Amino acid sequence: MVRNLLVALALPLLAIGDAAAAEPAASGEISYFKQVLPIFRAKNCTGCHQPAKRGGDYVMTDFATLLKGGESGTAAVVAGKPAESELIAQITPKDGKAEMPKDGTPVTDAELTLIKKWIEQGAKNDTPASNAQRYDAEHPPEYLAPPVLKAVKFSPSGDVLAVAGYHEVLLHKPDGSGLIARLIGESERIEAIAFSPDGTQLAACGGSPGRFGEVQIWDIAKRELKLSKIIGYDTIYGVSWSPNGKVVGFGCPDNTMRGIDPATGEQVLFNGAHNDWVLDTVFSVNSDHIITVSRDMSMKLVEVGTQRFVDNLTSITPGALKGGLIAIDRHPTKDELVCGGADGEPKIFKMVRTEARKIGDNANLLKEFPAQPGRIFGVAYNKDGSRIAAGSSKDGRGEVRVYDTTNFQQVWKVEVPEGGVYTVDFRADGQSLAVGGFDGEVRLLNTADGSLITKFLPVTIKQTAAK
Ligand code: HEC
Incomplete structure (x- = not known):
C-alpha cells in the first residue's frame, strides 16, 4: 500500500x-x-x-x-x-x-x-550540506565503516575483481592481494557492474536515491570515465553488456528497461512491459534479445532490434508467481537463465518457448531448486556453465549454495553468519567464487567445496580518534 x-x-x-x-x-x-x-x-x-x-x-x-x-x-x-x-x-x-x-x-x-x-x-x-560533499581522485571517499557490497564482478579473463563501493568501483587483484585502482564517479551508490565482453571497459550503474540515476562507462586500462549518462531521478539497477559489445542494458525504478550505446550514450532500447521496478537484465547469447526481471515477479523477453516485448518467461497463471525477482544470469553458451528473488528458490528457465502457451503452463521452467533461507539477491553461472551459485539473505545471515547444472545436484552450501549475501561471481578459471554482502567483506570461496580461500575488506576504514 x-x-x-x-x-x-x-x-x-x-x-x-x-x-x-x-x-x-x-x-x-x-x-x-x-x-x-x-x-x-x-x-x-x-x-x-x-x-x-x-x-x-x-x-x-x-x-x-x-x-x-x-x-x-x-x-x-x-x-x-x-x-x-x-x-x-x-x-x-x-x-x-x-x-x-x-x-x-x-x-x-x-x-x-x-x-x-x-x-x-x-x-x-x-545545496543542503549533506549533498555538497564531492569526491574525485584527489579527494577519494573515506570509509568510517565497511560499505554494503551490492556487486562483485570478475573481468572476463579473471585478472581483475571489481567491487562496488560508495561513490566508486574498486578494482582489486583477483586473489585479494591488493587494490589496483579506484574509479570514482558521481553516483553515491553503485548497484551493479558489468565488464565489456573484451574486458577493456566496465559499466557501472547506480545513482543517488531520489535525485538521479546514472550509467558510467570506464576505460579500464586508462582508469578513465568514458561516459556518464544520467537517467531519471532515481537509482538504476542490473546493468548488463550485450555479448556483441554494442548495447548496455539496465533496469529502472520507473518500471522501464532501457539500453544505451556504450560508445555514444545514445538510448537504443526502451520497453515498459513490466509494472514494477526492473532489477536485473541479461542479453541472449547472440545479443538479439534482452531478458529482464522485476519486482512485479515476472521475467520478460524483449527483442533488441524492435524493442518489442516478446514473451513472459515466467508463468502467467494468476497466483503462480511467488514474490519479486531480483537477480538473473545467463548460461555462457546456451539461452538458459538462472534467476532468484523473494521466494528464495533459484530457478532455471529456457529463453525460447518450444510449445504454444497454454494458460496454466510454466513451459519455460527447467528446474526449481529448494528454497534458501530468505531472499536471493545474487545468482551466477560459471564460465563453462557446469555450475550455478545463488546467494541469499535472511535476518542478517547469508547463505551461498552451488549446484551442478548437469544433474541439478547441490555441490555445497556455506553459511555466512556475519551478514546477508547480496552478490556472487565465479572467476574465469573456475577455481574461486567471489561473495559480497552486508558486512562489506569480499570472500573468495573454493568452488570445489566452498571452503574460504581468503576474505578481505575492499576499502580502508578510517580510524577515528578514540573517545
Ligand atoms: C558530451 C560532452 C559535453 C556535454 C554533454 C556538455 N559539455 Fe560543455 N563542454 C564540453 C567540452 C569538451 C568543452 C570544451 C570546449 C569544446 O570542446 O567545445 C565544453 C565547454 C563548455 C563551457 C566553456 C568552459 C570554458 O570556460 O571554456 C561551458 C560554459 C559549458 N561547456 C557548459 C555546458 C553546459 C551548461 C552543458 C549542459 C547544458 C554542457 N556544457 C554539456 C563537453 C560537454
Whole structure:
C-alpha cells in the first residue's frame, strides 16, 4: 500500500521530460539544487563536466568551479549578470544551434529562462550540506565503516575483481592481494557492474536515491570515465553488456528497461512491459534479445532490434508467481537463465518457448531448486556453465549454495553468519567464487567445496580518534 502510494507520487515527476518543470517555484525564488542542477543533470552537462572527465577543463559538479568556468578563462556564471555569464552564452542558440550541450538535447526556452533568472537573482547555492560533499581522485571517499557490497564482478579473463563501493568501483587483484585502482564517479551508490565482453571497459550503474540515476562507462586500462549518462531521478539497477559489445542494458525504478550505446550514450532500447521496478537484465547469447526481471515477479523477453516485448518467461497463471525477482544470469553458451528473488528458490528457465502457451503452463521452467533461507539477491553461472551459485539473505545471515547444472545436484552450501549475501561471481578459471554482502567483506570461496580461500575488506576504514 505504502509503496504503491510512493510510486504514484513519483510518477508525475518521472513522466515530465522537462526537468525545469519538475519542481515549480512557489515563491519566485529559483532553487539551484531543486531546479537548476536537475537541468544540468538531465542535459548531461554534469556527465561531461565532472572531475573524472573535465570537458573543456570545466567542472560543474562543484559549485565553486561551476561559477569559475573552464579553459576559456571567462567566468561561467557572474552573479546577477546572465549576459556576462559564459554558461548562458554556451547554451543560447546562435543561428539555431547552441554550443552546449555538446552532442545532446538542447535546453528548452523555458529552461534557459529559468537558469538566467537564477543568475539574475544572485546565483545562490542552496545545496543542503549533506549533498555538497564531492569526491574525485584527489579527494577519494573515506570509509568510517565497511560499505554494503551490492556487486562483485570478475573481468572476463579473471585478472581483475571489481567491487562496488560508495561513490566508486574498486578494482582489486583477483586473489585479494591488493587494490589496483579506484574509479570514482558521481553516483553515491553503485548497484551493479558489468565488464565489456573484451574486458577493456566496465559499466557501472547506480545513482543517488531520489535525485538521479546514472550509467558510467570506464576505460579500464586508462582508469578513465568514458561516459556518464544520467537517467531519471532515481537509482538504476542490473546493468548488463550485450555479448556483441554494442548495447548496455539496465533496469529502472520507473518500471522501464532501457539500453544505451556504450560508445555514444545514445538510448537504443526502451520497453515498459513490466509494472514494477526492473532489477536485473541479461542479453541472449547472440545479443538479439534482452531478458529482464522485476519486482512485479515476472521475467520478460524483449527483442533488441524492435524493442518489442516478446514473451513472459515466467508463468502467467494468476497466483503462480511467488514474490519479486531480483537477480538473473545467463548460461555462457546456451539461452538458459538462472534467476532468484523473494521466494528464495533459484530457478532455471529456457529463453525460447518450444510449445504454444497454454494458460496454466510454466513451459519455460527447467528446474526449481529448494528454497534458501530468505531472499536471493545474487545468482551466477560459471564460465563453462557446469555450475550455478545463488546467494541469499535472511535476518542478517547469508547463505551461498552451488549446484551442478548437469544433474541439478547441490555441490555445497556455506553459511555466512556475519551478514546477508547480496552478490556472487565465479572467476574465469573456475577455481574461486567471489561473495559480497552486508558486512562489506569480499570472500573468495573454493568452488570445489566452498571452503574460504581468503576474505578481505575492499576499502580502508578510517580510524577515528578514540573517545
Ligand atoms: C558530451 C560532452 C559535453 C556535454 C554533454 C556538455 N559539455 Fe560543455 N563542454 C564540453 C567540452 C569538451 C568543452 C570544451 C570546449 C569544446 O570542446 O567545445 C565544453 C565547454 C563548455 C563551457 C566553456 C568552459 C570554458 O570556460 O571554456 C561551458 C560554459 C559549458 N561547456 C557548459 C555546458 C553546459 C551548461 C552543458 C549542459 C547544458 C554542457 N556544457 C554539456 C563537453 C560537454
